[in-house]
Amino acid sequence: MSPLPPRPMGGPPPPPGQPGQGQPGQPFPMPGSRPPGDRQRNGGPRRRLLIVAGAVVVVTAAVVAFGVAATGGDGAGKSGATETPAPPAWSREAGRGLTSLPGVRYDGTVTMQGKPVRLRLKVTRSGLATGTLAANGVEADLVAVEGSTYVKGGPVFWRTYTTEAARAGSFANRWTKVPASFPGVAAVRDVLGPEAIARTLAKATRKPATENAGGTPAYRVKTPKADYFVAKAAPHRLLQVRTAGHGDPLLTAVPLADPELAFKQLRPRVAALGGAADPSLRFQPGKPTFINCNENTSGCTLSVRATLTVPEATVPEGARASLLATITAAGRTLGSCTASAGVPTDRRPTLRCTVESRGWRTWMRAAQDDPGEHRYEAHARVLGEAVAAADLTRMLALVDRERAAVAPSGSPSPQGTATTTATPGASPAP
Template sequence: MSSQLPGPPGRPDPRRPRPTGIPRPVIAGLAVTLLVGALVALGLVAGDGPDGATAGSRTSGGPSAPSWSARAAARLAALPALRYTGTFTSNGRTVQAVLSVTRAGSAVGTLTMGGEQARLVTVDGATYLHGGPSFWAGATGPATRPEDFAGRWSKAPVTLLGFDPQDLLSPSAIARAVRGAPVTGSTGYVGDRLVHRVETRQGVYSVTLAEPHDLLQVEGASNARFAVTAVADAAPVLAELRRRVAALGGARDPGVGFDHGELTFVNCNENVSGCTLQLPVSVRAPLVAGEPAEAARAVLVATISADGRALGSCTGARSVEATGRAVLTCTVTSPGWRAWMRRARDTPGRHEYTAQARVIGEAVSPDRVRELLALVDRETPGS
């Protein structure tokens, strides 16, 4: 006679016949259904976790919801422009800035320094300013002549801003920076609103913890701190951007220096039609040792004088290769020169005239404007 021990508790005895009624597959199916229902209920009770994913989605192993940083980045990337109001420091002076920056990083706005205001435009990664002599006296320092840049568009000196508007302030660049932010990290307050502080190589971006994760503040180099608002319609910004870019032909560059030879006269004596001046120049060696010199555009600005007064001025521009020299020329054809030369020819005796000249860097040639406008047009919807 043999005996068998019963199986583990809760397991059916294989010797007993199966119960009649509901087949085992249906029972298993009901069990699975109840299990899924329990998971769904758990998700509804748990709600959103700290990273924005639901507890139910994590428990079930399904795809998790995007983190707050991914949602914030997607929203920023979709914005056509952002508007900034704030300050930064330039050469120890506080500069007030009001800027509108497009998704691609083009910008229009104003800078105010020492009570003097200048208009600003940024396109293709370069920033240009249009201000008066007082503004440029503070912007360029004593090494340059403010009158060479005042009243015309000129490239912003590197030392003036201290940051790249495209890199620090464009919605697309900020979206990339925020997308890589950790799920949990530094937090703080902007006003009375709790924010994530996203610290990147460009700067610090303060994004609200609460949906829809608004960008409230940007901090960057040169003690820059800007309050931020979204621009829903970028059409006015792009229209103003195009107007300013169209006027950039001949914009000057205070950041480029030249060495020059002797100024000479060509075909001037007894020439009533005009007097040509020429000056050999080369690009000055970079201030930082070891950095290669770059080709540049040079503008000759010359004035002819006689009898204690200016007879006329002229300008001429051309490219100068980094490793070579070029000869700049321009011709004075003013009424003052023509009248003086007629009198000199008709009056016996010695008649002397002199000339003064200087060389200034040119940031944008007239031909380059068409290329810049094409870049602006690509930002315009429907273009």
């Protein structure tokens, strides 16, 4: 007898961007082999085993816009100057004071989706940072390194305080790069870093505007990204920063009293950034292709060809895509796998990973011993990737160098080993 033909998983494939089902997998028996379900048992008629695979595409990546609108400052620099005047004495002293500190601690309220959110941030001398966003019992973690900021919050945070409520599952509970639409947090190093502020103050005019900052007479230094309030009285300490954004968030500033405590929190967060999502990249995934899956109790390899759809112009330098692939059968997850790769100039990366879970092995063995039809299918999700695992060594080196300089008594946390963040929605191997 010839083998039964594959049984389709449904109707025609869905239009692009909608979940659907892919091509059926190979039926049993495979050429050149005699499957267990084909052997004669108890003298009865032979029964055949048919395993059918299907593929489902899940399109969830999207450009994320936090609910904090950016606005320009009212102190943009004017062109036409032919010489750069020497900075005033007060700004030089203020700059020296900032660069002598191990860091600055900020506290204030920002507006996200029309709701007040408490921001607490510890920023080191160079602009590394760790902190939290909190409101009504909902909290999200923040970490900043190499000029970029990343946020990690649960589904409630994403549904309530971002514009991506419908896609909360794509970014919840994983580190995600903060969009540039939130400059007060997205550009921590350049706006709130003590060294960056010192450089800004060096460009201040000799007679800046003055006003009270929390009851203290202060100079107000205006820039497009933030206004800085510096005490008029020596030693001209930084008092407040009003960042550009919805509601012009006002942050109080005080010297960082315990830098080692900040680094103990900062380093493990940086170490966990491998695989962090990049919402500025959007992909259209193709249907998963099954490779060496039927009759293979060791694992099942899935290959997905994706297309970069946003941005539409040239491929951004260093752009990467990450894949989460999951195999299910009868509504039960058999296992998942992940992969990532750079985006080539043709905008179409191919991502491939292998499910080797105990759930897959157990299911395939049971299918081989049970003649009949056994269906399984694959679901694919492709997101932009902000941080590759290979980047972590460089990032951690930056943290350790500054830590040694400002908190020499400290040592790297044993929790700070490099790890890769699991993509949301991934089910642990049974």
